[in-house]
Amino acid sequence: MLGFMGEFDLINTFFKRPGRHATLGVGDDCALLPVTPGQQLAISSDMLVEGRHFLSTVNPRLLGHKALAVNLSDLAACGAHPKAFMLALALPQVEPYWLSEFSKGLWELADAHQCDLIGGDTTRGPLNICITVLGEVPAAQALLRSGAKIDDDIYVSGHLGDARLALEIFRGNLSVPEGVFDAARMRMEKPTPRVALGMALRGLATSAADISDGLLGDLKHILDASGVGAEIQTHLAASTMASGAHCQLSAEIQMHLTLAGGDDYELVFTAPVAKRQAIADASALSATPVTRIGKIRASRELLLLNAQGLKVADTFQSFDHFKTP
Amino acid sequence: MLGFMGEFDLINTFFKRPGRHATLGVGDDCALLPVTPGQQLAISSDMLVEGRHFLSTVNPRLLGHKALAVNLSDLAACGAHPKAFMLALALPQVEPYWLSEFSKGLWELADAHQCDLIGGDTTRGPLNICITVLGEVPAAQALLRSGAKIDDDIYVSGHLGDARLALEIFRGNLSVPEGVFDAARMRMEKPTPRVALGMALRGLATSAADISDGLLGDLKHILDASGVGAEIQTHLAASTMASGAHCQLSAEIQMHLTLAGGDDYELVFTAPVAKRQAIADASALSATPVTRIGKIRASRELLLLNAQGLKVADTFQSFDHFKTP
Numbered sequence: 001m002l003g004f005m006g007e008f009d010l011i012n013t014f015f016k017r018p019g020r021h022a023t024l025g026v027g028d029d030c031a032l033l034p035v036t037p038g039q040q041l042a043i044s045s046d047m048l049v050e051g052r053h054f055l056s057t058v059n060p061r062l063l064g065h066k067a068l069a070v071n072l073s074d075l076a077a078c079g080a081h082p083k084a085f086m087l088a089l090a091l092p093q094v095e096p097y098w099l100s101e102f103s104k105g106l107w108e109l110a111d112a113h114q115c116d117l118i119g120g121d122t123t124r125g126p127l128n129i130c131i132t133v134l135g136e137v138p139a140a141q142a143l144l145r146s147g148a149k150i151d152d153d154i155y156v157s158g159h160l161g162d163a164r165l166a167l168e169i170f171r172g173n174l175s176v177p178e179g180v181f182d183a184a185r186m187r188m189e190k191p192t193p194r195v196a197l198g199m200a201l202r203g204l205a206t207s208a209a210d211i212s213d214g215l216l217g218d219l220k221h222i223l224d225a226s227g228v229g230a231e232i233q234t235h236l237a238a239s240t241m242a243s244g245a246h247c248q249l250s251a252e253i254q255m256h257l258t259l260a261g262g263d264d265y266e267l268v269f270t271a272p273v274a275k276r277q278a279i280a281d282a283s284a285l286s287a288t289p290v291t292r293i294g295k296i297r298a299s300r301e302l303l304l305l306n307a308q309g310l311k312v313a314d315t316f317q318s319f320d321h322f323k324t325p
Numbered sequence: 326m327l328g329f330m331g332e333f334d335l336i337n338t339f340f341k342r343p344g345r346h347a348t349l350g351v352g353d354d355c356a357l358l359p360v361t362p363g364q365q366l367a368i369s370s371d372m373l374v375e376g377r378h379f380l381s382t383v384n385p386r387l388l389g390h391k392a393l394a395v396n397l398s399d400l401a402a403c404g405a406h407p408k409a410f411m412l413a414l415a416l417p418q419v420e421p422y423w424l425s426e427f428s429k430g431l432w433e434l435a436d437a438h439q440c441d442l443i444g445g446d447t448t449r450g451p452l453n454i455c456i457t458v459l460g461e462v463p464a465a466q467a468l469l470r471s472g473a474k475i476d477d478d479i480y481v482s483g484h485l486g487d488a489r490l491a492l493e494i495f496r497g498n499l500s501v502p503e504g505v506f507d508a509a510r511m512r513m514e515k516p517t518p519r520v521a522l523g524m525a526l527r528g529l530a531t532s533a534a535d536i537s538d539g540l541l542g543d544l545k546h547i548l549d550a551s552g553v554g555a556e557i558q559t560h561l562a563a564s565t566m567a568s569g570a571h572c573q574l575s576a577e578i579q580m581h582l583t584l585a586g587g588d589d590y591e592l593v594f595t596a597p598v599a600k601r602q603a604i605a606d607a608s609a610l611s612a613t614p615v616t617r618i619g620k621i622r623a624s625r626e627l628l629l630l631n632a633q634g635l636k637v638a639d640t641f642q643s644f645d646h647f648k649t650p
Contacts, residue, residue: 028470028550029402029535030367032462035360042355043443045457047413049450077354088372088455118368121455125374130413130446130455132370137357145353210354225353 010094010122014103015087031118033084039136044074050127060098062189063129064105069193070212071133072113073265076198077210079143080135082115088132090125113195143201143208143269148226152206152270152296155279157197157288160215161254162241163188164261176247184241191265196286201269204278208269214260219268220302231303232294234259234312255312259304270296335419335447339428340412356443358409364461369399375452385423387514388454389430394518395537396458397438398590401523402535404468405460407440413457415450438520468526468533468594473551477531477595477621480604482522482613485540486579487566488513489586501572509566516590521611526594529603533594539585544593545627556628557619559584559637580637584629595621 035041048067050056068085075082087106091099110117115133166184168174176184194210201208207226209218215237223230234255241247242254249257271279276292283290297303304312360366373392375381393410400407412431416424435442440458491509493499501509519535526533532551534543540562548555559580566572567579574582596604601617608615622628629637 029399029533030369030405030460030467032403032467033366033368034464035366037362041358041360041366041459043358043411043457043459044355045411045413045445045455047415047446047448047450047453047455049415049448049453052448052450074354078357080355086368086370086457088370088457090372090374090453120370121372123372123374123377125372125377125453126451128372128374128415128450128453128455130370130372130453132368132411132413132457134366134368135355139359142355142357208354 010099014099015117015120031084031086033118033134036136038139040139040142042075042078042080042135042137042142043132044071045130045132046070046074047128047130056127059189060101061105064102064107065109065190067129067131068106068109068115068133069191070265071131072109072115072193072195073191073210073212075133075135076194077143077208077267078135078137079141079198079202079205079208080137081199082113082133082135082195084116084118085110085131085133087117087120088130089120089122090128091122092124092127138202141202143198143205145207145209145222145225148207148222148228148270148296149272150228150296150298152272153276153279153292154219154230154232154268154270154294154296155290155292156211156215156237156266156268157194157290158192158264158266159241160211160237160259160264160266161257161261163191163263164257165242167263168257174249174253176249180241180244180247188263191263193265194267194286194288197267197282197288197290200282200286201267201271201279204275204282205269205271208267211264211266211268212262214262215264215268216259216302222268222270223300223302226296227300229297229300229302230294231297231305233305233307235307236291236293335424339424340442340445356409356411358443358459361461363464365464365467367400367403367405367460367462367467368457369396370455370457371395371399372453372455381452384514385426386430389427389432390434390515392454392456393431393434393440393458394516395590396456397434397440397518397520398516398535398537400458400460401519402468402533402592403460403462404466404523404527404530404533405462406524407438407458407460407520409441409443410435410456410458412442412445413455414445414447415453416447417449417452463527466527468523468530470532470534470547470550473532473547473553473595473621474597475553475621475623477597478601478604478617479544479555479557479593479595479619479621480615480617481536481540481562481591481593482519482615483517483589483591484566485536485562485584485589485591486582486586488516488588489582490567492588493582499574499578501574505566505569505572513588516588518590519592519611519613522592522607522613522615525607525611526596526604529600529607530594530596533592536589536591536593537587539587540589540593541584541627547593547595548625548627551621552625554622554625554627555619556622556630558630558632560632561616561618
């Protein structure tokens with residue numbers, strides 16, 4: 001702890017760099033951001049709390065990555081192009097090593113997306129990281145939750161359940177071979193926001209959401225917002241890691257991880273059947289695997305079917321910060 | 326505590342209302358905000374932590390007001406017109422009365438400024454309120470800290486030191502008659518963001534900042550950013566409340582409250598001598614008192630002068646979240 005390091009020194013040392021997008025960045029009362037004509041602003045905020053979203057022992061560089069990644073994932077779900085972000089940080093004390101590593105993880109991901117830190121706030125308090133990210137999307141082209149149409153295909157990106165697999169191993173509830181754990185842990189600690197896929201889906205997907213609270217919960221948001229139902233084939237969505245034979249995880253556990261794992265930061269989206277080739281092209285263009293897992297139905301329920309087309313009981317509950325203890 | 330109230334119920338119950346400015350508000354992955362052609366976006370984030378920025382016993386309705394007010398004050402300092410805000414909230418538990426009152430205070434001020442809540446985040450954790458506010462300002466008309474010119478007049482809005490007076494009474498360090506305390510407490514708990522003044526100062530003020538950390542500290546930000554110095558007449562800036570004869574506060578304490586009080590949310594700004602009448606008009610138009618307290622000088626120091634024009638020793642330190650215990 002550097003008792004003599006003030007708020008302004010802290011900002012200057014770790015969080016001030018010349019920006020690309022902003023007219024005026026960190027250091028004035030407001031950041032000023034020009035918005036490209038014809039574009040709408042897409043905005044999302046996520047707050048990460050120690051003990052709830054990460055443990056005090058987390059690698060700060062990975063935490064810096066994740067804090068921004070979960071926000072970029074929201075932009076991805078809207079098909080928006082990241083431009084800038086605000087960082088508000090409550091710190092119990094000023095630890096230069098922690099801040100240096102945290103800011104490195106943050107900059108690495110920010111640079112990869114050419115997304116500038118333009119302002120924010122620092123204060124003393126229980127560790128809390130609140131990022132607000134700003135992106136642009138052409139007017140009327142944003143991917144919304146409310147656009148799913150009957151008979152649309154349902155897709156997910158990447159693999160689901162890996163992050164929850166790692167969490168349950170940390171909790172001592174599951175065990176898997178070390179290589180699988182390492183890979184799952186990397187997916188939990190360093191998620192990949194699907195920004196390129198989201199942008200490639202503009203004009204193709206009829207709806208989209210990011211999977212932060214589990215596939216079923218986030219798909220239900222789409223169904224509710226669109227006034228439709230769906231059927232999904234659970235085996236198609238299954239995580240490749242958890243489903244490996246060498247993992248020896250029961251089918252029920254695999255399904256729980258896949259359907260209600262949480263912390264995936266993949267996209268679930270819908271698109272007309274006629275767009276299957278275009279979706280495959282968007283997947284290739286963005287170098288992001290996508291899997292078709294079901295269809296939108298008129299009946300307002302969410303049916304889970306197994307590989308034999310038989311109904312699977314839905315005993316899965318999505319992760320909700322205020323329902324779990 | 327409502328153990329059964331989930332995150333989405335909480336948002337729907339207390340924080341979802343139809344918006345004016347946003348295309349898409351609370352409930353999708355991102356909020357979508359159209360930006361008026363020719364306008365730049367002004368953005369500011371402030372994080373309020375229990376025990377640091379407010380006590381657990383604070384009236385939640387006043388806290389809702391203040392959480393937004395401190396952010397609107399940053400927009401005011403840039404001359405920006407408030408449009409929308411994001412609210413991220415970490416709560417130790419879900420208390421409907423607290424949330425209902427907090428949201429009332431928030432809505433009252435938001436409505437007064439036609440500023441919409443368009444999105445955010447809620448999670449469990451130590452009480453933390455992080456608001457990011459978005460406003461518009463015509464391109465190249467934003468008030469910056471960096472524009473003060475030699476011989477410019479220096480002004481402050483309203484009265485300084487009232488909030489700190491209330492805080493020191495709470496701390497048991499000062500005592501004043503009850504009526505003075507009530508008034509000072511209201512200034513601490515329900516500050517007035519000077520949005521109308523900030524907008525009226527576009528094209529007039531050469532620089533501006535909001536006074537959140539104390540006049541001297543915030544004026545120094547202007548001086549540093551502008552590469553100039555200043556002299557101010559300390560008696561002109563003095564708080565009317567603390568300076569009342571019936572308060573029996575020493576001249577030194579009065580000066581400390583005025584110069585380094587903090588939490589004032591007034592504006593300090595500079596303007597050319599030729600604009601004195603225009604500044605008076607802006608003050609009248611915005612129904613906000615302003616006082617001329619000094620001048621910008623070439624010599625890069627901040628001179629404090631008393632009513633006799635004699636130098637006052639600067640023993641005042643501005644409030645810094647990481648320097649105070």
